[in-house]
Amino acid sequence: MSSFFVELWEGIFTPGPTPTILKATNITFAALQVVLLSLLFATYSVHFVVLSVLCGGLWWSINWFARELRIAQAAEEMKNKNKQLDERKKGEASGSSDTEVEGRVTRRSARNKKSSAAAAAAAGDVEPVEKKGEVKQRPLTESVSSVSTEDEWERVSENERERK
Incomplete structure (x- = not known):
């Protein structure tokens, strides 16, 4: 029984209707x-018939939607x-080609060509292009723990004075 409640709790955070x-x-x-049926027999009120019909319609629509x-x-x-x-x-x-390397034939697909190009770029064979407008971290002359917000504001105001 406890596993049902654990599955119910985990099912709440799972998208879609879980079993x-x-x-x-x-x-x-x-x-x-x-x-609602017991209240209908206890009171003989038509309200419980209406509530039961509404409950049955909602129950059916939820199951229909899940299906x-x-x-x-x-x-x-x-x-x-x-x-x-x-x-x-x-x-x-379409994306494969036969290449001969030292006497053996290998097949390379277009997907492998892209991955080998990415590996070559990562290995340093190709220099990455620097994007304009990219934020760069400036080197700190002091340790990170000694820098305070007041020091940063002083640097900003000094830079503004230099520009003028």
Whole structure:
């Protein structure tokens, strides 16, 4: 029983309707229907009939929405799987080339070419282009702990005086 509550708590923070949340919702609505039915027999008031109909409609709509969401998620997963398969087929058909290196033939796809270019840039073969307007950290002459906000304001005001 405690694992149900743990799963319910974790399900609250999981996007989409989880089976545990749907089970708790159905149990709650069933209990509400029992209470409304018992109040109807105790009081013979038409209000409890109306409340029971409203409760049943909300209960049905929540389950309908969860079912439709599950169907839409399954369709999206199938769409993504088909897209990935199509990309793989296109990559194998058009993005590969045969190269011969020291007597052996290797196949490199377009994806591998991009990753090797990124690896070469990271290795230092290619210099990165410095972007304009990028914020640079200026070197500190003092230790970081000795710098206070007053010192920073003094530096700012000195820089403004120098510019004028």
